Amino acid sequence: MVVTIDDHGLKTLASAASLAIESLARPGGPRSDLTPRALHDLVWSMEICPENGRDLATVLRELGETVWSHSVVPSDPATVAHLHPPTLLPAVVTELAIAASNQSMDSWDQSPAATEVELHLMAWLAELVGFSRRGSGVMTSGGTTSNLLGLTLARSWAAQKIGVDVLKSGLPPEAGRWRILCSDQAHFSVQRAAAQLGLGRDAVIAVASEPSGVMSILALDETLERIAIEGLTPIALVGTAGATDLGVIDPLTEISERATRWDAWFHVDAAVAGAFLLSDQLRPRLAGVELADSVTIDFHKLWWQPFNASALVLRDEERFDLLRVRSQYLDRGDELEGMTNLVGRSLDTSRRFDAAKVVATLATIGRATLASMLEYLVELNEFAGTKIEEHPSLELVAAPASVTCVFTVAGASDEQLRDVQQRLLSRGEMVLGRTTIKGRAALKFTFMNPLATHEDVEKLVTTIADEITA
Amino acid sequence: MVVTIDDHGLKTLASAASLAIESLARPGGPRSDLTPRALHDLVWSMEICPENGRDLATVLRELGETVWSHSVVPSDPATVAHLHPPTLLPAVVTELAIAASNQSMDSWDQSPAATEVELHLMAWLAELVGFSRRGSGVMTSGGTTSNLLGLTLARSWAAQKIGVDVLKSGLPPEAGRWRILCSDQAHFSVQRAAAQLGLGRDAVIAVASEPSGVMSILALDETLERIAIEGLTPIALVGTAGATDLGVIDPLTEISERATRWDAWFHVDAAVAGAFLLSDQLRPRLAGVELADSVTIDFHKLWWQPFNASALVLRDEERFDLLRVRSQYLDRGDELEGMTNLVGRSLDTSRRFDAAKVVATLATIGRATLASMLEYLVELNEFAGTKIEEHPSLELVAAPASVTCVFTVAGASDEQLRDVQQRLLSRGEMVLGRTTIKGRAALKFTFMNPLATHEDVEKLVTTIADEITA
Numbered sequence: 001m002v003v004t005i006d007d008h009g010l011k012t013l014a015s016a017a018s019l020a021i022e023s024l025a026r027p028g029g030p031r032s033d034l035t036p037r038a039l040h041d042l043v044w045s046m047e048i049c050p051e052n053g054r055d056l057a058t059v060l061r062e063l064g065e066t067v068w069s070h071s072v073v074p075s076d077p078a079t080v081a082h083l084h085p086p087t088l089l090p091a092v093v094t095e096l097a098i099a100a101s102n103q104s105m106d107s108w109d110q111s112p113a114a115t116e117v118e119l120h121l122m123a124w125l126a127e128l129v130g131f132s133r134r135g136s137g138v139m140t141s142g143g144t145t146s147n148l149l150g151l152t153l154a155r156s157w158a159a160q161k162i163g164v165d166v167l168k169s170g171l172p173p174e175a176g177r178w179r180i181l182c183s184d185q186a187h188f189s190v191q192r193a194a195a196q197l198g199l200g201r202d203a204v205i206a207v208a209s210e211p212s213g214v215m216s217i218l219a220l221d222e223t224l225e226r227i228a229i230e231g232l233t234p235i236a237l238v239g240t241a242g243a244t245d246l247g248v249i250d251p252l253t254e255i256s257e258r259a260t261r262w263d264a265w266f267h268v269d270a271a272v273a274g275a276f277l278l279s280d281q282l283r284p285r286l287a288g289v290e291l292a293d294s295v296t297i298d299f300h301k302l303w304w305q306p307f308n309a310s311a312l313v314l315r316d317e318e319r320f321d322l323l324r325v326r327s328q329y330l331d332r333g334d335e336l337e338g339m340t341n342l343v344g345r346s347l348d349t350s351r352r353f354d355a356a357k358v359v360a361t362l363a364t365i366g367r368a369t370l371a372s373m374l375e376y377l378v379e380l381n382e383f384a385g386t387k388i389e390e391h392p393s394l395e396l397v398a399a400p401a402s403v404t405c406v407f408t409v410a411g412a413s414d415e416q417l418r419d420v421q422q423r424l425l426s427r428g429e430m431v432l433g434r435t436t437i438k439g440r441a442a443l444k445f446t447f448m449n450p451l452a453t454h455e456d457v458e459k460l461v462t463t464i465a466d467e468i469t470a
Numbered sequence: 471m472v473v474t475i476d477d478h479g480l481k482t483l484a485s486a487a488s489l490a491i492e493s494l495a496r497p498g499g500p501r502s503d504l505t506p507r508a509l510h511d512l513v514w515s516m517e518i519c520p521e522n523g524r525d526l527a528t529v530l531r532e533l534g535e536t537v538w539s540h541s542v543v544p545s546d547p548a549t550v551a552h553l554h555p556p557t558l559l560p561a562v563v564t565e566l567a568i569a570a571s572n573q574s575m576d577s578w579d580q581s582p583a584a585t586e587v588e589l590h591l592m593a594w595l596a597e598l599v600g601f602s603r604r605g606s607g608v609m610t611s612g613g614t615t616s617n618l619l620g621l622t623l624a625r626s627w628a629a630q631k632i633g634v635d636v637l638k639s640g641l642p643p644e645a646g647r648w649r650i651l652c653s654d655q656a657h658f659s660v661q662r663a664a665a666q667l668g669l670g671r672d673a674v675i676a677v678a679s680e681p682s683g684v685m686s687i688l689a690l691d692e693t694l695e696r697i698a699i700e701g702l703t704p705i706a707l708v709g710t711a712g713a714t715d716l717g718v719i720d721p722l723t724e725i726s727e728r729a730t731r732w733d734a735w736f737h738v739d740a741a742v743a744g745a746f747l748l749s750d751q752l753r754p755r756l757a758g759v760e761l762a763d764s765v766t767i768d769f770h771k772l773w774w775q776p777f778n779a780s781a782l783v784l785r786d787e788e789r790f791d792l793l794r795v796r797s798q799y800l801d802r803g804d805e806l807e808g809m810t811n812l813v814g815r816s817l818d819t820s821r822r823f824d825a826a827k828v829v830a831t832l833a834t835i836g837r838a839t840l841a842s843m844l845e846y847l848v849e850l851n852e853f854a855g856t857k858i859e860e861h862p863s864l865e866l867v868a869a870p871a872s873v874t875c876v877f878t879v880a881g882a883s884d885e886q887l888r889d890v891q892q893r894l895l896s897r898g899e900m901v902l903g904r905t906t907i908k909g910r911a912a913l914k915f916t917f918m919n920p921l922a923t924h925e926d927v928e929k930l931v932t933t934i935a936d937e938i939t940a
Contacts, residue, residue, distance in 0.1 A: 001559045001835060002774070002921050004545045005494045012559065013494075017487045020563035024475045024483075024570055031582060036808025043586035048594040048829060049748075053836030056560055063564070063830060070583035071571050075474045082799075083820075084580045087572045089471045089482065090526055093490035094533070095569040099562040099776035099827075100494055101541050102555070109901050110554045112501060113540035116513035124518040141611045141778070144819040152666065170670030171641055188797050189819060196622065196817070198668020200640030244799060278519075300820060304472070306569035307822035308611070308778075327658050329552075329714060329905040329914070336892055338506025347666070349614040349659060350553075350770060352777035357569075359518060360533060365471060366523030422806055431579050435799040444799070451472050 003100050017096060019057050023064030030076040032069060033428035039070055072431055075449060077456035081433040083244070083272060083403075085448040088304045090364040091357035095306055098353050105139070105351040106343040107330045115340055118355040125297065126313050128277045130290025137313035138320070138345045139354050143271030144189040146296035146312040149323075149347055151180065151193040151236060153294060153314075154265035156322035158235035161263075167323070171198050179227055180204045182238035183215035184438075185246055187269060190238050213246030213398055213437075215239070217254045224262055236265040241286055242272025245435050245444060247381075247402030249273055252288025259293075268292040271310065273402055275302035279371035282378065293319070299358050302374060302403070302448070309354040320345040373450045377403050381447045383454055387461045394465060397442045405445045406437055409468050414441035420467045430463060473570050487566060489527050493534030500546040502539060503898035509540055542901055545919060547926035551903040553714065553742060553873075555918040558774045560834040561827035565776055568823050575609070575821040576813040577800045585810055588825040595767065596783050598747045600760025607783035608790070608815045609824050613741030614659040616766035616782040619793075619817055621650065621663040621706060623764060623784075624735035626792035628705035631733075637793070641668050649697055650674045652708035653685035654908075655716055657739060660708050683716030683868055683907075685709070687724045694732055706735040711756055712742025715905050715914060717851075717872030719743055722758030729763075738762040741780065743872055745772035749841035752848065763789070769828050772844060772873070772918070779824040790815040843920040847873050851917050853924055857931045864935060867912045875915045876907055879938050884911035890937045900933060 003013060034042070043066060072079055075086035103111035105118060118139055126135025140146045155178075159166035162174060178199055182190045184206035191201040205227065208219040224234060237259045239250040252268060259266035268289050274297030276282035277289075289295060292315060299309035314320065324344040331341035343349060362370075385400035388407045397406040409417060417434065421443060424430040433444030443464065447457075473483060504512070513536060542549055545556035573581035575588060588609055596605025610616045625648075629636035632644060648669055652660045654676035661671040675697065678689040694704060707729045709720040722738060729736035738759050744767030746752035747759075759765060762785060769779035784790065794814040801811035813819055832840075855870035858877045867876040879887060887904065891913060894900040903914030913934065917927075 002545055002556045002919070003559055003562050004556075004921070005496060005543065006498075007495075009545075010491050010495060013562065014488055014491050016559050016563045017491065017566055018484055020567050021480050021484050021487065021570075024567055025477075025480060026475060028476075034582075036578070036582070036806060039582055040586050040808060043583060044590050046587075046590065046829070047833070048591055049598075049832040049837050051837050053834045053839060056834045059560065059830055059833040060563070062833075063567070063826065067583045067587055067826065068567060068571055071573050072580055072582060073475065074572050075472055075479075081579055082574070082577070084574050085572070086472045086474075087569055089473055089486050090529065092473050092483065092566065092569040093486040093530070096487055096562065096566045097490045097494055097530075097533070097538060099557055099565040100491075101538055102544050102557050102776050103541050104552070104554050104777055107552070108506070109551055109895055110542055112504075112506070112509055112542060113513060113537045116510050117516075117537055120514050120516065121518055128519075141615075142818050142820045144817070145611075148817075166668070166670065167665035168671050170646065170664075170673055171668040175668070176640065187819075192817075194640075195637035196666065198636070198641040198645070200636065201638050203640055298820075306572050307574055307820055308818075329903065332904075332906075334888060336506060336896065338510060347614070347618075347662075348612050348778075349657075350612045350768075350777055356533065356537065359516070360529055362519040363517070363529040363532075364523045364526045367519050367521050369523055418804060425579055426806065433799065434802075436802075449472070451474070 013100060016056060019060045023060045024068050026069045029428050030078040030431045031072045031428045033426065034070050042066055075451060077449060077452040078430040078460065080445045080447060080460065081431045082446055083301045083448060085301060085304045087306045088361050088365065090360040091305050094357040094360040098356050103353040105353060106349050107341045108335065108339040111353060114353040114356065115342055117359060118342065119340065121355045121359055122311065122313065125311055129295055129313055131315045134316045135314060136317035137311045138342065140310045140312055141308040142310045143269065143296050143298045144192065145347060146310045147189045147269055148193040148196060149312045150267040150294035150296060151197060153319055153322045154236040154267060155197050157265055175199060177232045178203060178235045179232050180236045180238060181207055181220065181223060181234055183207050183209045183240055183250055185209050185213045185243040186238055186240045187244050211398065213243055213248040215250040215255065217251055220255065220258060224258060234262050234264045236267055239268045241268055241270035241274065241289060242402050245404060245406055245437060246398050247400065247404035249285050252286065253291065256288050256291035266292045268295045271296050271298040272301055274298065275374055278367055279374050281375055303358065303361065305357055305361065309358060376450055377447045380452060380454065380457060381405050384445050384457045384461065387458055391461060391465055393468060394461065397437050403447045406435065406442045408442050412468060416468065417441045417443055420464060424467060430460065483570060486526060489530045493530045494538050496539045499898050500548040500901045501542045501898045503896065504540050512536055545921060547919060547922040548900040548930065549919065550915045550917060550930065551901045552916055553771045553918060555771060555774045557776045558831050558835065560830040561775050564827040564830040568826050573823040575823060576819050577811045578805065578809040581823060584823040584826065585812055587829060588812065589810065591825045591829055592781065592783065595781055599765055599783055601785045604786050605784060606787035607781045608812065610780045610782055611778040612780045613657065613739065613766050613768045614662065615817060616780045617659045617739055618663040618666060619782045620737040620764035620766060621667060623789055623792045624706040624737060625667050627735055645669060647702045648673060648705045649702050650706045650708060651677055651690065651693060651704055653677050653679045653710055653720055655679050655683045655713040656708055656710045657714050681868065683713055683718040685720040685725065687721055690725065690728060694728060704732050704734045706737055709738045711738055711740035711744065711759060712872050715874060715876055715907060716868050717870065717874035719755050722756065723761065726758050726761035736762045738765045741766050741768040742771055744768065745844055748837055749844050751845055773828065773831065775827055775831065779828060846920055847917045850922060850924065850927060851875050854915050854927045854931065857928055861931060861935055863938060864931065867907050873917045876905065876912045878912045882938060886938065887911045887913055890934060894937060900930065
C-alpha cells in the first residue's frame with residue numbers, strides 16, 4: 001500500500017483516486033440536516049483502527065456516507081458564513097501529487113525542486129506586493145501563523161535595537177512596556193500572537209475604528225501620543241487589509257508613516273484582501289501595502305486554494321535572519337552552494353509543499369480570470385448590500401466591503417438573530433455568518449463562491465427575512 | 471474551474487486527477503543529478519502567473535518535468551536521510567477528497583462531520599497512549615507545533631499556579647526563573663518553543679545523556695537539585711521517545727516521577743516513536759508515556775501519512791481551557807448543544823481536515839499490518855547496524871535504535887564525511903543523513919520505507935564505504 005511512482009504504482013493510484021472521487025457524491029444543499037447528536041453518534045460508530053484492514057473501496061464508501069455526506073459544501077451558494085472557499089481544480093488535483101511525492105520543505109535534501117518552486121513563488125508574490133527584489137517570503141499553515149511569524153520578527157527586531165537576542169535570552173524587562181497597535185476590527189490572531197510571544201493579549205492596543213470599520217488615524221495618533229507619555233513603546237503597528245467581519249481595508253499609507261515616525265515594525269494582515277493585488281480595479285484599495293515590513297496573504301481564501309496555504313512576505317529577505325536557528329541535522333551551513341534549507345525562515349520543521357498547488361492554479365487560470373472572479377464577488381457583495389438596504393425589515397450595519405456584508409433585522413433581539421442563524425444551519429438550508437460589531441449582534445454574508453448568482457443572493461435575503469417572521 | 475460535487479464536477483475532477491497522476495512518472499533513483507544551480511535556473515524559468523491561463527494538461531505536464539522529476543523520492547530505498555516517509559495509498563487519495571470538500575476545522579459550521587471525526591480519532595489516540603476517557607487531543611501541522619502547543623499549556627499552567635493569566639497579562643517577573651528540562655538529544659523544537667514563548671532558548675536546560683543517547687536520570691536529579699539551589703523553577707520536563715538522530719527513548723516513568731515530585735508539566739515528544747504503541751512487541755519501549763500531561767505524535771512519520779499530520783494528545787481534555795480564546799465570529803459559546811468549535815484547542819484558526827487521511831489509512835491497513843511494518847523497519851535498522859559493525863572501515867556511534875543508525879568512518883575527518891554525503895546527494899545516488907553527535911560529525915541512516923530490503927541495506931553500506939576510498 002506504499003505509493004510508488006513506477007507504472008504499476010501510478011495505475012494503482014489512479015484507480016484508488018477514482019474511488020475517492022466517487023465517494024464525494026451527495027445530494028445538493030449546503031449541508032445535511034442531521035442534528036449534532038445524530039452526527040456524533042454516526043461518526044463515533046466507526047471503528048477507528050480495526051485489527052485487520054478492510055477493502056479500500058469499502059472504507060472510502062463508508063467515509064463518503066459518514067463524513068462527506070454530512071460536510072459543509074463550500075461550492076453551494078447558500079454557504080456564506082465564513083472566509084471558507086470552494087476550491088479550484090488545478091489545486092485539488094495537485095494535492096494528490098503533493099501527497100504522493102511528499103516533499104518536506106525544511107531541507108533541500110527533502111525537497112530540492114520544491115524549495116526552488118517555493119522561493120520562486122515567494123519572489124513573485126513579493127514583487128506583486130510591490131517590494132523590490134530584496135523581498136521574499138515563506139509559506140505557512142494559515143493567516144494566524146503568518147501573523148504570528150510577522151510579529152515574532154517584530155519582537156526580535158525590537159529586542160535587537162536594545163541589544164537583546166530575545167530568542168536566546170527571553171523577554172527583557174523592557175518588554176513589559178512593549179505594545180502592538182491594531183484596529184478594533186483586526187483579527188483576533190493579533191492578540192493570540194501577543195499571547196503566544198509572552199507579551200500577553202493586554203499588550204495589544206485596539207485603536208478605535210471609524211463607523212465603516214477602518215482604523216481611525218486620529219485615534220491612532222492620539223493612542224501613540226498617550227502611550228508615549230505612559231512610557232510605553234509601540235513595537236509594531238498592524239494594518240488590516242480585509243477585516244474578517246466588515247471587509248474594510250485600513251489606511252495603510254498613513255499607518256506606515258506612523259510606523260516610521262515611531263520606529264515600529266509595520267505588519268499588514270492582508271489575509272483576506274491580498275488577492276486584490278491581482279486586479280487593476282481592486283489593487284488601488286491596498287495602496288501602502290508596499291511600505292510594510294511584513295505582509296500576510298492567505299492563498300486559502302480569495303485564491304481558492306484548499307487549506308492550508310498562506311504566506312508571510314517580507315520587504316527584506318534578510319530579516320529572516322531574525323529567526324534563523326541552525327540545526328545539526330537539517331541546516332548546518334556547510335552544504336554545497338545553492339542547497340537552501342528553508343527551515344531557517346519557518347516556525348515549522350517538516351512542512352508540506354503547498355506552493356505546488358498555488359503554482360498550478362496561477363498557471364492554469366491566469367491573472368486576468370482570477371481578477372475577474374474577484375471583481376465579480378466584490379460586485380455580488382455590493383448587490384447583496386443593495387438588496388438588504390431595499391428590504392423593509394433588514395438593515396446594513398456598515399457599507400458592504402470586499403466580500404462581506406454585515407446586517408441586522410429591524411427590531412430583532414440578539415436572541416432572535418441567533419435563532420435565525422441556528423435554525424437555518426440546523427435545517428441544512430443556509431450556513432450564515434453571525435458576529436458582534438461594536439457590541440451589537442449581527443448577521444453576516446461572506447461571498448467566496450464565484451458560481452453564486454445574483455438570483456442566489458436575492459433568495460438568501462428573502463429566506464432570512466421570511467425566517468425572522470416565521 | 472471551481473470544483474463541484476455534482477456528476478459533471480466529479481467527472482471533471484476524475485479526468486484532471488488522472489493527468490496529475492501521469493505527471494508523476496519519472497525515472498528511478500532517489501533524485502535526479504541536476505546541480506542546485508541548474509535546478510534553480512530550470513524552476514525559475516517557469517512563468518508563475520501568466521496573464522492568461524494555459525491548458526491544465528500542459529501545466530501539469532510541465533510541473534512533472536520541472537518539479538516532480540527533480541524531487542526526492544521517499545519510496546526509493548536509497549532515500550535514508552531523514553524522517554521523511556513514503557506515503558500510503560488510502561491517505562494519498564483521501565487528500566484529494568480533503569481538498570475537494572475543503573472543510574475547515576476551526577468551527578463546526580465549516581466542518582460538522584469533520585469535527586466529530588477529529589474528536590473521535592483523538593479519543594482513540596488518547597486511549598492508545600493509555601490515557602483514561604478524559605484524554606483527548608488536537609491535530610496540528612507538525613511535531614514542532616505539537617511541542618509548542620504542549621509547552622504553551624505548560625507555561626499557562628505554571629503561571630496559573632502563581633495566579634497569573636499569562637496569555638492575558640504576559641510573562642510575570644517570575645518567568646525569568648522558569649526552566650524547561652530535556653535531554654541533550656531532544657529535538658531542537660523544544661528550544662524553538664521556549665524562544666517563541668518569550669522564555670528564550672537559554673531557559674531550556676539540556677540534561678546530559680548516557681552514551682546510548684537516553685537521558686541520564688542521575689544527571690536529571692543533579693540538575694533539578696542544582697537549579698533549585700539557584701532559585702530556578704522547572705516548569706516542564708520533556709521526555710523524548712525516538713530521538714531524531716539516535717532513535718532512543720528516554721526513561722519516561724523515571725522522568726514522570728521527577729515531574730510529579732517537582733510539580734512540573736510532563737511533556738513527551740513521541741513524534742517518532744509514538745507509532746510503536748500499535749505494536750505489542752515495540753509498545754513496552756514507551757512504558758511511562760501514559761503518565762504524561764501531553765504527548766506529541768506525528769502521523770507524518772511512522773504512520774506514513776503525507777505532510778502535515780501531527781497530534782498533541784492531553785491526559786485531561788479540560789487542560790485545553792488553558793488555551794481557549796473565544797471569538798465573536800467563530801466560537802461565541804451560545805451555539806446549539808453538540809456544535810463544538812475546535813478553534814479553542816488549536817494554535818491555528820483555519821485548519822485542514824488531516825484527520826480524514828489518518829482515519830482512511832487505519833481502517834484500510836489495520837493495526838496488525840501497521841505493527842508488522844514498524845517491526846520490520848526496526849529489524850532492518852538493526853540489520854544495518856550489524857552490517858556497519860562488520861565492515862572494517864565503518865564504526866557505529868551508538869547502537870542502532872528505532873529506525874535510525876548513526877555511524878562514522880574509521881579515520882575520516884569531518885570534512886571527508888561531509889564530502890561523501892554531498893557527493894552521493896549531488897550524483898543523485900543516495901540521500902544520506904549527516905549530523906553531529908556530542909561534537910563529532912557522523913553519517914546517519916533513517917529507515918522509513920517498508921519496501922526497502924536487506925539487500926538494499928547491504929548495498930547502501932557498501933556504496934558508502936566505496937565512496938570513502940574513492
